[in-house]
Amino acid sequence: MIAAGVGQEAARFGSGAVVRRIEDRTLVLGQGQFTDDVTMPGQTWLAFLRSDRAHARILSIDADAAREAPGVLAVITGADLVAAGLKPIPTAPPYKRPGGAPFTVPLRRALAHEVVRFVGEAVVAVVADSREAARAAAALVWVDYEDLPAVAGIEQALLPGAPAVWPDVPDNRAAESQHGDAAATEAAFAAAAHRVQLHIVNQRVAPVTMEPRSVMAFMDEGRLTLRLSSQMPTAVRAAVADSIPGRTLDNVRVVVGDVGGGFGMKAGVYPEDIVLAHAALQLNRPVKWQADRVEDFTAAVHGRGQASDAELALDANGKVLALRVRSFAGVGAYPSNTSIMIPLLIGPWVSTSIYDIQTIHLKLTAVLTNNTPTGAYRGAGRPEAIYIIERLLDAAAREMGIDGAELRRRNMIRPEQMPYKNPMAQVYDCGQFEQVLDQGLALADWQGFEARRAESKARGKLRGRGIATFLEWTGGNALTETVTVNVTGDGFVEVTCATMPMGQGIATSYVQLAHDTFGVPLERIRILMGDTDRANGFGSAGSRSLFTAGGAVKVASEKTVDEGKQLAAQALEAPAADIEYRAGRFNVAGTDLGIGLFELAAKQSGGRFTVSAGATAQAPSWPNGCHITEVEVDPDTGDVQVVAYASVNDIGRVVSPVIVKGQVEGGAVQGIGQALCEAVRYDAETAQMVSASFMDYALPRVDGFKGFKTAFDQSVPCLTNVLGTKGVGELGTIGATPAVVNAVVDAVAQAGQGRAAEQLQMPLTAEVVWRALRGQYPVRAFPPSA
Amino acid sequence: MTATTRPLNFTLNGQAISTQAEPATLLIDLLRSTLGLTGTHQGCDTTQCGCCTVLLDGQSVKSCSMLAVQATGRSVTTVEGLAGFGRTPDGTLHPVQEAFSACHGLQCGFCTPGMMMAATCLLQKNTKPTEAEIEQALEGNLCRCTGYVHIVDAVKQAAAVMNGGAR
Numbered sequence: 001m002i003a004a005g006v007g008q009e010a011a012r013f014g015s016g017a018v019v020r021r022i023e024d025r026t027l028v029l030g031q032g033q034f035t036d037d038v039t040m041p042g043q044t045w046l047a048f049l050r051s052d053r054a055h056a057r058i059l060s061i062d063a064d065a066a067r068e069a070p071g072v073l074a075v076i077t078g079a080d081l082v083a084a085g086l087k088p089i090p091t092a093p094p095y096k097r098p099g100g101a102p103f104t105v106p107l108r109r110a111l112a113h114e115v116v117r118f119v120g121e122a123v124v125a126v127v128a129d130s131r132e133a134a135r136a137a138a139a140l141v142w143v144d145y146e147d148l149p150a151v152a153g154i155e156q157a158l159l160p161g162a163p164a165v166w167p168d169v170p171d172n173r174a175a176e177s178q179h180g181d182a183a184a185t186e187a188a189f190a191a192a193a194h195r196v197q198l199h200i201v202n203q204r205v206a207p208v209t210m211e212p213r214s215v216m217a218f219m220d221e222g223r224l225t226l227r228l229s230s231q232m233p234t235a236v237r238a239a240v241a242d243s244i245p246g247r248t249l250d251n252v253r254v255v256v257g258d259v260g261g262g263f264g265m266k267a268g269v270y271p272e273d274i275v276l277a278h279a280a281l282q283l284n285r286p287v288k289w290q291a292d293r294v295e296d297f298t299a300a301v302h303g304r305g306q307a308s309d310a311e312l313a314l315d316a317n318g319k320v321l322a323l324r325v326r327s328f329a330g331v332g333a334y335p336s337n338t339s340i341m342i343p344l345l346i347g348p349w350v351s352t353s354i355y356d357i358q359t360i361h362l363k364l365t366a367v368l369t370n371n372t373p374t375g376a377y378r379g380a381g382r383p384e385a386i387y388i389i390e391r392l393l394d395a396a397a398r399e400m401g402i403d404g405a406e407l408r409r410r411n412m413i414r415p416e417q418m419p420y421k422n423p424m425a426q427v428y429d430c431g432q433f434e435q436v437l438d439q440g441l442a443l444a445d446w447q448g449f450e451a452r453r454a455e456s457k458a459r460g461k462l463r464g465r466g467i468a469t470f471l472e473w474t475g476g477n478a479l480t481e482t483v484t485v486n487v488t489g490d491g492f493v494e495v496t497c498a499t500m501p502m503g504q505g506i507a508t509s510y511v512q513l514a515h516d517t518f519g520v521p522l523e524r525i526r527i528l529m530g531d532t533d534r535a536n537g538f539g540s541a542g543s544r545s546l547f548t549a550g551g552a553v554k555v556a557s558e559k560t561v562d563e564g565k566q567l568a569a570q571a572l573e574a575p576a577a578d579i580e581y582r583a584g585r586f587n588v589a590g591t592d593l594g595i596g597l598f599e600l601a602a603k604q605s606g607g608r609f610t611v612s613a614g615a616t617a618q619a620p621s622w623p624n625g626c627h628i629t630e631v632e633v634d635p636d637t638g639d640v641q642v643v644a645y646a647s648v649n650d651i652g653r654v655v656s657p658v659i660v661k662g663q664v665e666g667g668a669v670q671g672i673g674q675a676l677c678e679a680v681r682y683d684a685e686t687a688q689m690v691s692a693s694f695m696d697y698a699l700p701r702v703d704g705f706k707g708f709k710t711a712f713d714q715s716v717p718c719l720t721n722v723l724g725t726k727g728v729g730e731l732g733t734i735g736a737t738p739a740v741v742n743a744v745v746d747a748v749a750q751a752g753q754g755r756a757a758e759q760l761q762m763p764l765t766a767e768v769v770w771r772a773l774r775g776q777y778p779v780r781a782f783p784p785s786a
Numbered sequence: 787m788t789a790t791t792r793p794l795n796f797t798l799n800g801q802a803i804s805t806q807a808e809p810a811t812l813l814i815d816l817l818r819s820t821l822g823l824t825g826t827h828q829g830c831d832t833t834q835c836g837c838c839t840v841l842l843d844g845q846s847v848k849s850c851s852m853l854a855v856q857a858t859g860r861s862v863t864t865v866e867g868l869a870g871f872g873r874t875p876d877g878t879l880h881p882v883q884e885a886f887s888a889c890h891g892l893q894c895g896f897c898t899p900g901m902m903m904a905a906t907c908l909l910q911k912n913t914k915p916t917e918a919e920i921e922q923a924l925e926g927n928l929c930r931c932t933g934y935v936h937i938v939d940a941v942k943q944a945a946a947v948m949n950g951g952a953r
Binding site (some may be wrong): 021023027029034210258261290292659665666668669701703 | 818819823824825826827828829830831832834835837864865866868869879883886887888890892893894895896897898899902920921924925927928929930931932933934935936937938
């Protein structure tokens with residue numbers, strides 16, 4: 001007798017069930033395999049000498065002392081890489097400069113050649129037989145620089161007569177896009193009953209994975225192998241093969257072990273990856289490098305970094321008539337396709353969010369600066385866009401004397417408008433935004449706020465309340481994934497896929513999905529990831545993994561069972577149509593005749609059977625939420641405490657309830673970090689980064705995040721993928737920042753500052769808030785004439 | 787063994803260790819490189835992140851900021867020793883490890899060993915910590931994934947279990 005059928009088993013362990021993460025045991029035992037944990041026979045270590053100037057010409061490099069230092073095996077310069085025929089890292093975004101001139105930016109080489117353009121740019125690599133020897137020798141290299149005038153940020157880049165980061169771009173404007181209808185927008189503003197305008201700075205922040213970037217390169221029987229901490233091994237393989245002469249996709253392999261956090265920062269190739277590869281090829285020995293924290297602050301990508309003038313036009317009833325935004329994004333010294341797309345295209349896709357706004361005019365410019373290049377950071381464009389519209393709506397509500405939730409409600413896209421095409425031609429398949437809002441208001445006890453405000457006041461604290469209702473685009477527009485399911489005679493279902501673990505627990509979700517179909521114990525299912533010899537694809541970014549590759553796991557698992565029925569029919573000498581499968585066993589219907597899944601695999605040639613299959617989502621998914629926060633401000637110190645955080649999230653169907661809660665709350669703390677404490681700062685004259693350590697860059701710490709109430713509305717499954725799920729990884733980060741800032745603005749406005757409080761800019765440190773309470777606000781980030 | 791190398795005897799995860807180290811070698815490098823215990827992680831170079839936290843005679847310390855030779859004659863416990871190094875063939879986890887998993891107190895797992903060692907130090911001294919005491923004990927440990935909420939939950943659960951409460 002079968003005591004537990006698939007149905008019961010799935011209810012306990014399958015999708016939707018609360019299970020322990022399969023990743024945890026290894027990690028809590030300290031047995032994870034992060035890149036730096038592996039040391040090979042003949043191991044060598046590499047250290048970089050990095051530019052201490054923001055902009056300078058390299059006149060000469062004297063590395064003789066380093067070459068002669070104990071233990072040194074090689075010293076590599078940018079000129080060496082050019083001589084060896086290494087190609088620059090390609091960058092060709094499909095954008096134009098203002099006026100239609102072609103996009104052109106500095107060629108980025110793996111090591112700086114002739115000119116350095118930001119503090120932290122790698123200039124020389126030293127390989128030695130120990131980490132200490134490599135670092136000591138790198139310090140002996142003497143680089144003779146001729147300083148060039150540097151551009152410290154967006155403000156400096158846009159000044160008339162500003163120095164040029166790249167001679168071919170004299171105005172530092174690398175790319176520009178306009179979206180929408182300027183004339184219709186102007187007409188809407190002319191006819192509007194209410195207009196609000198805000199200057200909004202979305203400061204540069206650092207993603208900060210706790211595991212710094214880490215790379216090992218070695219030769220394996222003539223094949224170049226990189227083992228590194230990455231979200232996108234396939235892209236790294238392609239870039240390395242493209243750059244290094246004689247290397248092609250078939251003789252480069254990229255493997256990835258445990259990844260200590262990604263957040264977009266570990267998407268794509270870095271110059272250091274190519275240097276490590278080159279060094280391993282030259283020395284024919286394993287070469288390893290792990291960034292120290294200063295290196296990751298200065299040379300891993302940053303996120304956000306955008307300043308905008310944003311305006312909203314509304315009619316007398318609070319219906320939004322038009323949105324107008326003028327933005328400048330400081331993309332650093334070496335733009336990439338990603339860093340241009342994020343502000344110029346991806347952000348704009350969600351600029352109108354969940355609101356029925358069809359008239360927009362967006363003008364967006366990517367600006368070169370002598371700063372670290374920007375790239376993807378959790379949300380990548382959506383946080384910037386959502387922050388703008390949510391700040392504007394609160395400002396409008398204050399201007400009109402309407403409750404902020406009510407103003408949002410009046411503008412929400414209604415369910416009967418689905419599918420809804422926004423003015424950026426993005427189509428939302430589904431969404432019950434008002435339903436999510438109502439649940440959020442109930443969870444946060446919206447109506448009870450004034451009593452809590454009075455109670456805080458009695459304790460001498462200023463209480464504020466903030467809300468963000470929003471959606472986001474997920475999937476990276478890379479919507480197809482294929483996985484391979486291998487049923488082995490020794491008793492495992494192995495699923496091989498090209499998406500990547502980076503701490504989010506994706507393997508657990510895949511195991512749960514495979515369990516839905518196979519019904520075998522979770523420990524009988526293995527997920528294999530992170531090896532370009534096994535699987536290739538886009539990788540994991542943009543909250544895409546579950547609804548693309550997870551869909552492929554479901555489809556491939558079902559096809560595997562179908563294939564198994566055919567094989568079982570042969571083994572049992574029965575018609576395939578009579579074969580039933582459940583919980584690891586094929587049976588001939590109505591008989592005791594049957595064979596186990598793994599027993600069947602053992603009977604096959606090679607002791608296994610294998611099915612590859614894929615799934616394609618028809619469209620991006622559009623997760624959405626209502627995040628409501630309450631803060632308490634100390635009027636004497638300006639200190640801000642987040643005292644309540646209620647969120648209702650529509651991520652469609654939930655596969656792993658524990659994981660998605662962790663994603664939303666952990667993501668929210670990252671968003672709170674941007675709102676309250678995090679900022680990458682450069683000295684205005686020298687463009688030296690002055691926030692390159694944990695003593696200078698304020699990361700959220702353990703205290704101060706209480707009162708999370710997190711709920712999921714699963715009644716609105718995504719209609720465009722087989723699972724009905726929507727991406728979850730970035731939702732909390734996107735919602736938290738505007739919800740917290742709106743709460744602080746509310747507190748400061750209520751404390752007598754009124755609409756002046758709209759001038760507050762992140763991060764809302766104690767000093768910033770203390771000054772605001774006394775009528776002192778920051779200056780604009782770019783001149784109004786820019 | 788070079789001219790400057792010093793012999794070094796200490797107790798590591800309950801076992802006597804006789805090794806040697808350069809005077810300038812940091813404890814973390816001795817653990818990770820010489821002794822191959824890679825569960826202790828390096829996340830910064832300014833004693834700020836706490837990923838390298840180990841116990842020294844029961845007190846949580848950051849092994850990136852201590853010389854290996856300073857461990858002479860003392861007892862060091864790393865994450866590998868938390869469950870009783872080599873002494874739990876049944877695979878039983880320490881209550882702190884168990885609670886971090888049960889409460890979703892980890893995501894990428896890089897800060898986790900240091901976070902658990904700091905929590906263990908607290909619970910060995912204070913079996914019924916308040917939330918404020920937990921926060922104070924973990925103030926020197928950074929986590930970028932979890933938002934800390936579930937880490938605090940895990941420490942509370944571990945405390946309850948270590949006090950004889952139900953798992």
